[in-house]
Amino acid sequence: MKRKFLALCAATAALMVGATAAQSATTLETVKARGKLICGVSLSTPGFAAADDKGRMQGFDADICRSIAAAVFGDPEKVDFVLTNINTRFQALQSGEIDVLSRQTTATFSRETSLGIDFGPTVFYDGQGLLVPKSLGVASAKELTDAAICTLPGTTTSQNLTDFFRTVGGKFELVVFESPDENRAAFYSGRCEAISSDRSDLASIRAVANNPDDYVLLPETISKEPLAPAVRQNDSNWRDIVSWSVYMLMAAEEKGITQANVDEMAKSEDPEIQRMLGGADELGKMLGLDNKWGYNIVKSVGNYAEVFDRNLGEKTKLGMTRGPNTQWNAGGLLYAPPVR
Amino acid sequence: MLFLNDTRFRAVFYQFIAISLVLLAAWAMYATASANLAKQDIATGFDFLSRQAGIAISESSIAYGPTDTVARAILVGLINTIKVSFLAALFGTIIGVLVGIGRMSTNPLLSRLMLAYVEVLRNVPLLLYLFLWYFLIILVFPPVRQAIQLFPGFFLSNSGLAMPALEWQSGFCLTLAALVLGIAAALVVRAVSQRRRIQSGKANAGWIAALVLLVLPVLAVWASGAVSLSWSAPEAGRFRLTGGLQIRPEFVALLVGLMLNLSASVAEIVRAGIQAVSKGQWEAAQALGLPRSRTLRLVVLPQALRVIIPPLTNTYLTVFKNSSLAIAIGYPDLVMVSNTIMNQTGQAMETITIFMGIYLGLSVAISLFMNWYNARVALKAR
Numbered sequence: 110m111k112r113k114f115l116a117l118c119a120a121t122a123a124l125m126v127g128a129t130a131a132q133s134a135t136t137l138e139t140v141k142a143r144g145k146l147i148c149g150v151s152l153s154t155p156g157f158a159a160a161d162d163k164g165r166m167q168g169f170d171a172d173i174c175r176s177i178a179a180a181v182f183g184d185p186e187k188v189d190f191v192l193t194n195i196n197t198r199f200q201a202l203q204s205g206e207i208d209v210l211s212r213q214t215t216a217t218f219s220r221e222t223s224l225g226i227d228f229g230p231t232v233f234y235d236g237q238g239l240l241v242p243k244s245l246g247v248a249s250a251k252e253l254t255d256a257a258i259c260t261l262p263g264t265t266t267s268q269n270l271t272d273f274f275r276t277v278g279g280k281f282e283l284v285v286f287e288s289p290d291e292n293r294a295a296f297y298s299g300r301c302e303a304i305s306s307d308r309s310d311l312a313s314i315r316a317v318a319n320n321p322d323d324y325v326l327l328p329e330t331i332s333k334e335p336l337a338p339a340v341r342q343n344d345s346n347w348r349d350i351v352s353w354s355v356y357m358l359m360a361a362e363e364k365g366i367t368q369a370n371v372d373e374m375a376k377s378e379d380p381e382i383q384r385m386l387g388g389a390d391e392l393g394k395m396l397g398l399d400n401k402w403g404y405n406i407v408k409s410v411g412n413y414a415e416v417f418d419r420n421l422g423e424k425t426k427l428g429m430t431r432g433p434n435t436q437w438n439a440g441g442l443l444y445a446p447p448v449r
Numbered sequence: 450m451l452f453l454n455d456t457r458f459r460a461v462f463y464q465f466i467a468i469s470l471v472l473l474a475a476w477a478m479y480a481t482a483s484a485n486l487a488k489q490d491i492a493t494g495f496d497f498l499s500r501q502a503g504i505a506i507s508e509s510s511i512a513y514g515p516t517d518t519v520a521r522a523i524l525v526g527l528i529n530t531i532k533v534s535f536l537a538a539l540f541g542t543i544i545g546v547l548v549g550i551g552r553m554s555t556n557p558l559l560s561r562l563m564l565a566y567v568e569v570l571r572n573v574p575l576l577l578y579l580f581l582w583y584f585l586i587i588l589v590f591p592p593v594r595q596a597i598q599l600f601p602g603f604f605l606s607n608s609g610l611a612m613p614a615l616e617w618q619s620g621f622c623l624t625l626a627a628l629v630l631g632i633a634a635a636l637v638v639r640a641v642s643q644r645r646r647i648q649s650g651k652a653n654a655g656w657i658a659a660l661v662l663l664v665l666p667v668l669a670v671w672a673s674g675a676v677s678l679s680w681s682a683p684e685a686g687r688f689r690l691t692g693g694l695q696i697r698p699e700f701v702a703l704l705v706g707l708m709l710n711l712s713a714s715v716a717e718i719v720r721a722g723i724q725a726v727s728k729g730q731w732e733a734a735q736a737l738g739l740p741r742s743r744t745l746r747l748v749v750l751p752q753a754l755r756v757i758i759p760p761l762t763n764t765y766l767t768v769f770k771n772s773s774l775a776i777a778i779g780y781p782d783l784v785m786v787s788n789t790i791m792n793q794t795g796q797a798m799e800t801i802t803i804f805m806g807i808y809l810g811l812s813v814a815i816s817l818f819m820n821w822y823n824a825r826v827a828l829k830a831r
Binding site: 199203219220222252253257262265268270274281282284286291298300341342 | 490503505584592688698779781785
């Protein structure tokens with residue numbers, strides 16, 4: 110009996126030691142050993158991440174994942190997409206289930222400081238807005254006091270609304286739905302006067318309505334929503350790889366490098382283009398990657414403008430304009446640090 | 450070893466070992482989790498409970514605003530959960546008993562109808578019914594700006610039912626205390642008169658005295674002028690009706706869904722309980738000249754209760770736990786509020802621990818109450 114007890118104690122102790130001893134390899138080593146990047150994206154959000162009719166993941170967030178895979182492996186298809194729920198996305202990243210979270214996630218102070226994660230550069234400057242039926246005759250969000258507003262749960266959305274109406278000095282009724290479908294249906298049926306989400310999301314809600322012209326997006330942007338990819342904290346090298354994969358997309362647009370002309374551009378005399386595409390210096394080695402990492406990114410997914418236009422641009426169903434997501438020298442907010 | 454052969458010692462010793470192992474495992478899990486969280490720089494602890502919640506909750510039985518604490522927001526969610534589960538259990542049981550009895554009716558139309566009711570409700574997942582009821586409400590009724598006026602002051606729309614309400618200005622606690630006093634006094638009088646009736650074999654007017662005692666304290670409080678009420682009627686604002694009592698469609702859909710689902714289970718339990726009472730009991734009552742309805746009420750049901758209570762406990766626990774499906778149709782119950790908080794603070798472990806603890810605690814409380822009631826109605830050794 111006593112021996113059995115001791116054996117059990119020993120087994121429990123061994124389990125504890127085993128559980129704490131994991132996680133010593135860096136993310137890059139893990140990803141390379143696995144031969145694939147695992148990227149967390151959202152559940153079916155057309156334009157950002159949604160499988161097409163052939164089952165291929167399409168969208169802006171998905172292309173960010175592909176550019177990282179291209180940087181690491183030289184092959185944009187070496188990526189597995191994991192659909193993450195809005196409530197468990199950070200846990201999926203913390204636990205190591207995914208290597209990077211690329212999922213319309215707003216970078217905020219409390220998320221960065223208390224969740225054990227780091228955000229990369231902002232890939233999309235968004236802001237929360239409100240969509241209302243035209244028949245309501247509302248011109249400003251400030252008029253919406255006492256109205257019912259539909260939202261999705263567990264995001265910064267409900268807090269922003271609460272803050273907004275506290276500053277305006279009015280009350281409102283918050284109706285929260287777990288699923289985007291119920292949320293939309295309740296809004297179309299008139300249960301709520303308005304629906305609130307990121308403006309990019311509202312564009313797609315309006316696009317799928319029976320008659321999109323019956324709805325109008327109010328002018329106010331009630332919050333800043335810089336959407337950024339996130340990685341686990343304390344892995345500086347991996348964060349650099351994710352950040353510079355994003356910056357490479359922006360820098361390529363700035364320098365006029367496109368998927369089509371990247372081979373010609375590689376012969377360019379411009380020293381910065383030489384460094385970006387691996388013709389000069391050994392920037393790739395500094396990241397622990399192949400020296401052609403920048404070339405591989407642009408060759409496989411194109412530059413920022415191409416990624417945006419393909420997934421969200423005016424020719425797509427979402428029909429979004431670039432807005433603040435334009436290059437700094439054209440009055441926008443995209444500003445990649447120099448590649449040197 | 451000598452003392453190991455002592456059965457009394459051994460019983461205690463084994464229990465001790467079992468409990469220590471469970472505690473050790475729990476401690477190991479806790480230690481590993483907190484070590485890992487610390488290593489990943491994830492905030493831990495329950496400090497966030499006293500922070501400002503910063504979220505609006507559309508339905509609250511207690512005073513609540515976004516500036517209140519996280520702990521209070523969780524309490525609001527908990528009260529919402531209890532409110533909807535309690536009402537669903539109450540109405541579901543009443544409907545279920547009626548359906549269960551109807552199921553055994555000799556009228557084929559009634560019994561088949563009840564059979565259909567039970568089968569239709571029991572064999573489709575509750576979640577689908579919740580969607581059905583909710584979409585029926587929001588799609589069938591007009592938007593609030595074209596609300597149907599049922600009576601003056603009563604408005605029906607897809608934002609729910611708005612009706613005039615009495616608002617307590619003062620004296621609410623006093624009235625409540627008077628009501629409790631009245632109920633207690635009435636119960637005592639009823640017990641005394643019942644004992645007398647059994648002893649003397651004669652009917653007495655005890656129930657009248659009980660009724661008087663029930664309402665007297667409340668009337669006394671009201672007559673004293675300590676209570677003031679004000680009338681609040683819904684008024685049309687720019688977008689919706691404000692003021693009065695608002696019953697929201699999310700609450701109604703959840704209540705109806707849980708209630709009907711529970712009533713189907715209760716109906717089957719009641720039927721099984723009644724059929725478990727032997728045929729001889731029916732025949733004996735008939736031989737004494739009791740009509741069918743009194744046979745059921747006085748002879749069969751009291752015996753059936755003994756069979757009914759244990760499975761009934763189970764269905765009450767189910768309805769309580771199923772109320773967490775509220776999240777699908779936007780009713781702010783405990784889980785929904787906790788989820789929002791979890792996302793804002795990022796402290797998933799702590800929040801899940803809290804709401805699992807609450808569910809566990811309340812489920813155990815329901816079980817204990819039902820066990821107590823079961824012991825009361827159980828067959829006494831005579």
